[in-house]
Amino acid sequence: MPEAEGTLERSVARLNSLLEVSRALAVEFDLDPLLAMILEKAASILEAERSTIFLYDPSARSLRLHLSAELARGSVVVPLGVGISGQVAQTRQLLNIPDAYADARFNPQFDRETGFRTRSILCAPLLSHKGALVGVIQLLNRVGGGTFGEDTEEMLRAFASIAGVAIDRATLVEAALEAERAEESLRLAHDIQMSMLPRHLPTGPGLDMSASLTPARSVGGDFYDVLKVGDRVWFAVGDTSGKGVGAALFTAMTLTLFRVAATIARDPGEALSRMNRELARDNESLMFVTVFAGTLDLASGDVVYANAGHPAPYILRPDGVTALDAPPSPALGVVEAIDYPLGRMNLAPLEGLLLFTDGVTEAQNPSGALWGSEPLEVFLRDRRMDVCAKLIERLVASVQAFEAGAPPADDLTVMALRRGPPNG
Amino acid sequence: MSLEIREDRRETGLLLSPVGRIDSNTSGELERALLAKGAEPRLVVDLSDVEYVSSAGLRVFLMLARKVKAADGRLALCALPPSVRQVFDLAGFTALFTVESSPDQAFERLSS
Numbered sequence: 323m324p325e326a327e328g329t330l331e332r333s334v335a336r337l338n339s340l341l342e343v344s345r346a347l348a349v350e351f352d353l354d355p356l357l358a359m360i361l362e363k364a365a366s367i368l369e370a371e372r373s374t375i376f377l378y379d380p381s382a383r384s385l386r387l388h389l390s391a392e393l394a395r396g397s398v399v400v401p402l403g404v405g406i407s408g409q410v411a412q413t414r415q416l417l418n419i420p421d422a423y424a425d426a427r428f429n430p431q432f433d434r435e436t437g438f439r440t441r442s443i444l445c446a447p448l449l450s451h452k453g454a455l456v457g458v459i460q461l462l463n464r465v466g467g468g469t470f471g472e473d474t475e476e477m478l479r480a481f482a483s484i485a486g487v488a489i490d491r492a493t494l495v496e497a498a499l500e501a502e503r504a505e506e507s508l509r510l511a512h513d514i515q516m517s518m519l520p521r522h523l524p525t526g527p528g529l530d531m532s533a534s535l536t537p538a539r540s541v542g543g544d545f546y547d548v549l550k551v552g553d554r555v556w557f558a559v560g561d562t563s564g565k566g567v568g569a570a571l572f573t574a575m576t577l578t579l580f581r582v583a584a585t586i587a588r589d590p591g592e593a594l595s596r597m598n599r600e601l602a603r604d605n606e607s608l609m610f611v612t613v614f615a616g617t618l619d620l621a622s623g624d625v626v627y628a629n630a631g632h633p634a635p636y637i638l639r640p641d642g643v644t645a646l647d648a649p650p651s652p653a654l655g656v657v658e659a660i661d662y663p664l665g666r667m668n669l670a671p672l673e674g675l676l677l678f679t680d681g682v683t684e685a686q687n688p689s690g691a692l693w694g695s696e697p698l699e700v701f702l703r704d705r706r707m708d709v710c711a712k713l714i715e716r717l718v719a720s721v722q723a724f725e726a727g728a729p730p731a732d733d734l735t736v737m738a739l740r741r742g743p744p745n746g
Numbered sequence: 747m748s749l750e751i752r753e754d755r756r757e758t759g760l761l762l763s764p765v766g767r768i769d770s771n772t773s774g775e776l777e778r779a780l781l782a783k784g785a786e787p788r789l790v791v792d793l794s795d796v797e798y799v800s801s802a803g804l805r806v807f808l809m810l811a812r813k814v815k816a817a818d819g820r821l822a823l824c825a826l827p828p829s830v831r832q833v834f835d836l837a838g839f840t841a842l843f844t845v846e847s848s849p850d851q852a853f854e855r856l857s858s
Contacts, residue, residue, distance in 0.1 A: 563801035563802060564801070564802065564805070607805075608808045608809050609805065610801075610804075610805065610808070610837070629838075630838065631836065631838040631839070632836075650836055650837065651838045652837070652838035652839055652841070652842060653837045653838055656808055656839070657842060
């Protein structure tokens with residue numbers, strides 16, 4: 323029985339190869355090399371001219387070509403139930419097609435595109451160890467012609483079950499790594515953002531001051547800063563568009579420029595113009611940052627300010643709360659040459675300012691409603707004479723009470739400053 | 747998140763009308779769709795069916811303005827709902843754009 327012996331020998335050789343593959347697949351955790359190995363081994367062990375792998379995309383309920391000799395990844399998308407691979411994916415049953423062109427389900431388009439001539443097809447589902455569909459594997463054209471035999475069907479089933487589990491595992495590892503990378507870059511953005519904030523505010527007998535920044539999970543764009551330069555205190559609150567590490571770096575650059583500008587510029591208008599010129603230069607991504615910047619003369623209470631696209635602060639006076647007249651000029655970073663006009667006002671002893679970012683007025687509750695500026699004004703009327711630290715603490719608590727556990731969509735930043743009592 | 751963008755080819759130029767919210771979820775899509783039209787000689791974006799624009803959305807309009815300008819084209823925005831107008835105003839960006847109250851007025855302004 324020489325023929326039977328030959329068949330047996332071949333089967334043993336194939337089983338050995340399968341064993342080898344299962345060992346190799348067990349240690350490969352990277353999806354791409356894993357799939358390349360599966361394809362190469364499938365064709366060589368199972369004696370096919372070609373093999374292709376489609377991965378299943380559950381959200382689109384379709385198969386996406388992942389790897390083949392000629393066609394680009396993703397260039398072929400097959401809905402579940404359509405064509406031979408789509409049917410195998412839907413029924414999770416192996417299909418053995420002796421003559422592709424005689425089968426109505428066969429789509430000859432890929433042959434036309436690649437110049438390959440498909441004759442026989444053996445197609446099997448790839449399943450995870452929990453039985454979820456991962457994709458399908460296709461063998462094309464039995465080497466030497468004819469139909470794929472029952473023994474090859476069995477081998478492909480065994481092969482596909484090993485490959486399915488390996489692909490599923492690699493996909494999970496990849497997703498976990500991706501999540502870790504995303505988490506890492508969020509952490510980096512927060513570290514950059516928080517490390518740039520001033521550690522001490524220049525409070526003293528003539529000045530009460532407090533500030534708070536509560537970062538949202540995926541944003542890194544708010545900042546505040548305070549510097550004492552000579553007899554004046556420079557202060558600024560800002561909000562960078564965008565999120566993540568890019569926004570955090572843009573914010574860091576803005577803060578650095580503010581600190582330099584505060585020491586050389588005559589007034590906040592000139593400071594914003596200088597900062598804008600630097601930020602707008604080669605700003606390919608057109609990120610921008612809104613900034614309200616001002617100076618307070620500690621002796622006279624004179625405040626000089628300029629506004630680059632930021633919400634206007636409130637004036638806190640013993641007899642009430644009013645919005646500061648601060649019409650916005652363009653945010654920094656967009657148009658290179660802009661003059662920022664100055665506003666002027668005077669703070670009498672015990673009068674103060676409340677600066678904030680739109681994380682306050684656009685705070686959302688779980689049903690999506692915004693806090694808005696009215697509740698902020700009501701709060702400020704009630705609390706306008708509180709010590710700054712208390713005022714800030716209570717304001718942040720009020721916003722968070724409104725949010726009622728809804729994850730904030732934006733950073734939340736507030737700063738309060740108030741002149742001390744007369745002759746203090 | 748998907749954002750519908752209606753297109754109306756007129757004799758006077760191309761009118762694009764995005765529909766919905768332009769925030770960080772949809773701004774990427776808007777950016778691709780609008781920037782693909784950056785070489786139009788006369789482009790008007792109708793914002794009457796836009797309910798919200800975030801700062802990420804503002805950035806898309808800045809990028810479009812730059813692209814149209816680089817191609818020597820002209821761009822106008824029109825029919826901004828008050829809440830959208832407020833976002834442009836607050837960021838100080840309204841003055842950077844040609845803004846009209848209707849598509850017809852916008853095209854008229856661009857061909858003058």
